[in-house]
Amino acid sequence: MTxxxxxxxxxxxxSREEIEHVLETTxxxxxxxxxxxxxxxxxxxxxxxxxxxxxxxRTRVSFELAAKAxxxxxxxxxxxxxxxxxxxxxxxxxxxxxxxxGDVIVMRHPASGAPYFVAxxxxxxxxxxxxxxxxxxxxxxxxxxxxxxxxxxxxxxxIVIVGDIAHSRVARSDIDALVPLGATVTLSxxxxxxxxxxxxxxxxxxxxxxxxxxxxxxxxxxxxxxRLQKERQHAGLLPSIREYAHTWGLSEExxxxxxxDAPVLHPGPxxxxxxxxxxxAHGARSLIETQVTNGVAVRMALLYLLVAGAGAPPEQKE
Amino acid sequence: xxxxLKRDAEKRGLxxxxxxxxxxxxxxxPGFEESETIATGSRAALAGGFTTICAMPNTEPAxxxxxxxxxxxxxxxxxxxxxxxxxxxxxxxxxxxxLADLVELAxxxxxxxxxxxxxVADARLFRNALEYARAAGRPILEHPQDLTLxxxxxxxxxxxxxxxxxxxxxxxxxxxxxxxxLALAKLTGGRLHLSHLSTAGAVELVRHAKAGGLAVSAExxxxxxxxxxxxxxxxxxxxxxxxxxxxAPFHTAxxxxxxxxxxxxxxxxxxxxxxxxxxxxxxxxxxHASIRKDxxxxxxxxxxxxxxxxxxxxxxxxxxxxxxxxxxxxxxxxGPARVLGIELPKNDLVVIDPKVAWTPTATSLRxxxxxxxxxxxxxxxxxxxxxVDGELRHELALA
Numbered sequence: 186m187t188x189x190x191x192x193x194x195x196x197x198x199x200s201r202e203e204i205e206h207v208l209e210t211t212x213x214x215x216x217x218x219x220x221x222x223x224x225x226x227x228x229x230x231x232x233x234x235x236x237x238x239x240x241x242x243r244t245r246v247s248f249e250l251a252a253k254a255x256x257x258x259x260x261x262x263x264x265x266x267x268x269x270x271x272x273x274x275x276x277x278x279x280x281x282x283x284x285x286x287g288d289v290i291v292m293r294h295p296a297s298g299a300p301y302f303v304a305x306x307x308x309x310x311x312x313x314x315x316x317x318x319x320x321x322x323x324x325x326x327x328x329x330x331x332x333x334x335x336x337x338x339x340x341x342x343x344i345v346i347v348g349d350i351a352h353s354r355v356a357r358s359d360i361d362a363l364v365p366l367g368a369t370v371t372l373s374x375x376x377x378x379x380x381x382x383x384x385x386x387x388x389x390x391x392x393x394x395x396x397x398x399x400x401x402x403x404x405x406x407x408x409x410x411x412r413l414q415k416e417r418q419h420a421g422l423l424p425s426i427r428e429y430a431h432t433w434g435l436s437e438e439x440x441x442x443x444x445x446d447a448p449v450l451h452p453g454p455x456x457x458x459x460x461x462x463x464x465x466a467h468g469a470r471s472l473i474e475t476q477v478t479n480g481v482a483v484r485m486a487l488l489y490l491l492v493a494g495a496g497a498p499p500e501q502k503e
Numbered sequence: 504x505x506x507x508l509k510r511d512a513e514k515r516g517l518x519x520x521x522x523x524x525x526x527x528x529x530x531x532x533p534g535f536e537e538s539e540t541i542a543t544g545s546r547a548a549l550a551g552g553f554t555t556i557c558a559m560p561n562t563e564p565a566x567x568x569x570x571x572x573x574x575x576x577x578x579x580x581x582x583x584x585x586x587x588x589x590x591x592x593x594x595x596x597x598x599x600x601x602l603a604d605l606v607e608l609a610x611x612x613x614x615x616x617x618x619x620x621x622x623v624a625d626a627r628l629f630r631n632a633l634e635y636a637r638a639a640g641r642p643i644l645e646h647p648q649d650l651t652l653x654x655x656x657x658x659x660x661x662x663x664x665x666x667x668x669x670x671x672x673x674x675x676x677x678x679x680x681x682x683x684x685l686a687l688a689k690l691t692g693g694r695l696h697l698s699h700l701s702t703a704g705a706v707e708l709v710r711h712a713k714a715g716g717l718a719v720s721a722e723x724x725x726x727x728x729x730x731x732x733x734x735x736x737x738x739x740x741x742x743x744x745x746x747x748x749x750x751a752p753f754h755t756a757x758x759x760x761x762x763x764x765x766x767x768x769x770x771x772x773x774x775x776x777x778x779x780x781x782x783x784x785x786x787x788x789x790x791h792a793s794i795r796k797d798x799x800x801x802x803x804x805x806x807x808x809x810x811x812x813x814x815x816x817x818x819x820x821x822x823x824x825x826x827x828x829x830x831x832x833x834x835x836x837x838g839p840a841r842v843l844g845i846e847l848p849k850n851d852l853v854v855i856d857p858k859v860a861w862t863p864t865a866t867s868l869r870x871x872x873x874x875x876x877x878x879x880x881x882x883x884x885x886x887x888x889x890x891v892d893g894e895l896r897h898e899l900a901l902a
Contacts, residue, residue: 197666274794274797274798275798275799276797276798294799296799296800296801296802297667297668297669297753297800297801298667298669298752298753298799298800299799301751301752301753302753302798302799304751305751316668317668317669317801318668318669318670319667319668319669320668351665352668354668357666357668380664380665381660381661381665381671381673382660382661382662382664382665383665387661387662389666
């Protein structure tokens with residue numbers, strides 16, 4: 186297929202072909218990363234700006250390694266707090282980023298939808314590295330890649346996502362990447378942390394809601410545990426972290442309800458002892474470190490497709 | 504002159520109606536003149552067919568003293584566009600803590616009271632406001648919303664907010680406030696008017712209260728009669744349309760309070776309008792300077808600039824069969840006049856070309872607020888002339 190997209194903002198409107206094309210390209214990048222010299226010249230002379238308006242180490246470093254492995258120049262811009270607090274609006278930032286002349290803006294932002302705001306106002310390609318509760322498309326794609334690598338064809342497979350679904354951009358992007366590949370997704374977690382519409386029978390296509398985690402895990406093909414933000418308890422959404430860990434945490438006993446060897450994923454960083462026990466996190470089923478490695482490859486694939494893989498390659502900038 | 508204009512218009516196949524009365528408009532002056540002024544707002548209103556508009560008091564300072572009421576009236580007269588009627592605050596400084604001098608405000612010319620945007624959360628204080636408004640002979644216009652339930656919300660809570668990862672405002676935030684307000688109206692006998700109903704449940708509560716004999720009234724906005732929460736996700740299909748063009752999601756022009764609801768809620772609002780549960784169509788015209796909208800969705804101000812696009816949206820609803828033009832005109836004229844307890848101004852008239860296609864743009868809108876999701880969209884039907892007190896104050900030269 187010919188790559189047509191200018192931006193990666195969310196994968197909610199992507200076709201199966203587009204997702205598979207990214208996963209295939211990711212496979213090629215995994216091969217590059219396995220070489221003694223982990224570098225290709227594909228993006229030489231191009232500039233990737235990493236604009237992170239929210240704390241993140243692993244995603245930012247993952248993008249940085251991906252861009253460098255493609256020989257791109259990388260610039261970091263960090264900002265903290267909301268635009269109102271820092272006195273500079275997102276519009277000001279977009280103007281600055283555009284003036285800097287990057288080819289790609291990789292951005293993380295606390296406000297859902299912020300990458301759309303930027304994409305409408307810049308000539309650069311925009312990759313969403315996480316916006317509010319909305320989307321984290323590279324995480325969804327890397328989880329799809331990791332699961333397909335472990336399980337083969339995802340058609341007919343059932344993946345459980347457990348935890349704070351309501352506030353999770355990872356859950357939304359996992360659904361958007363897995364369902365088009367033929368998987369079904371079972372959502373589980375406390376009632377206050379599942380969007381109300383999804384608890385009332387209006388779950389997204391390809392998904393179901395099962396509050397009882399044991400039942401959700403019975404015979405499942407894989408599970409993705411989400412990070413629990415401890416401030417949810419202070420917001421009155423949880424009676425206690427202890428109860429949460431007891432009811433929706435992944436233990437050895439629980440994960441054994443799945444099919445033999447069914448893998449365990451987590452986007453990180455983990456609260457060991459809350460949403461996952463240390464023995465599961467570091468046990469035989471865990472693909473958590475593999476996810477980190479695959480993350481670099483997925484991000485390489487997207488950077489490559491956006492800059493070099495489009496139907497009409499962008500003009501070389503001086 | 505009025506008779507001639509009317510005959511001439513009808514001969515040309517145009518619609519005529521008494522001047523429209525808007526119970527709910529934000530003119531932003533004093534305090535926020537970069538968003539709208541009394542002069543620009545009253546001209547925009549006239550271009551939309553509204554010859555009488557009631558100005559909400561959430562200005563800076565809030566309209567909470569007789570002197571400010573008098574000043575607003577004077578500025579409205581000086582603008583010589585739509586007739587401007589002042590609504591005064593219920594509480595001093597709209598702080599929700601102590602009542603403003605409601606009797607004196609009424610004597611100075613306030614036609615109603617409202618703390619719009621900041622509903623009176625304290626039920627006891629709201630009870631006292633209803634008692635006092637009764638003594639002052641004016642209605643209380645209440646923005647029904649339980650702020651503890653809607654806190655942090657930026658759109659309707661439902662399937663679309665779940666998909667977009669935006670915090671939602673549940674329908675229950677409106678419905679529980681409507682239920683409280685109705686109970687207090689019954690207790691006090693004060694004249695309660697509920698602003699901008701937007702949910703099927705709220706319409707049903709008012710229907711039930713009216714059937715029980717309660718003297719309550721309610722309004723709905725043109726956008727809650729046409730647009731849905733899918734617009735936040737990028738749809739541009741009216742509630743009765745399927746598919747159609749899409750734009751990028753998270754456009755802040757769709758951010759409004761109460762939020763755009765579901766197609767079923769839109770349908771229920773039309774049903775409430777048609778059976779008389781809802782008395783008036785009011786714009787909740789809420790213009791904003793671009794600096795308050797050209798930001799992230801969660802940080803953008805609530806509000807849509809409505810005056811100039813209200814009539815084409817309502818005509819589209821009528822064309823789709825969701826309501827009748829006669830009822831729409833009633834809800835824009837006799838309905839709001841009854842809420843205010845005033846006579847319909849005899850020498851006001853609007854002329855509408857129901858067939859003309861036009862596209863609102865930032866330059867064509869007279870309002871300083873360009874914040875409407877209808878910008879750049881082709882609309883059918885436009886107000887071509889408006890007469891106030893026998894004076895032709897708006898006339899559109901059509902090509």
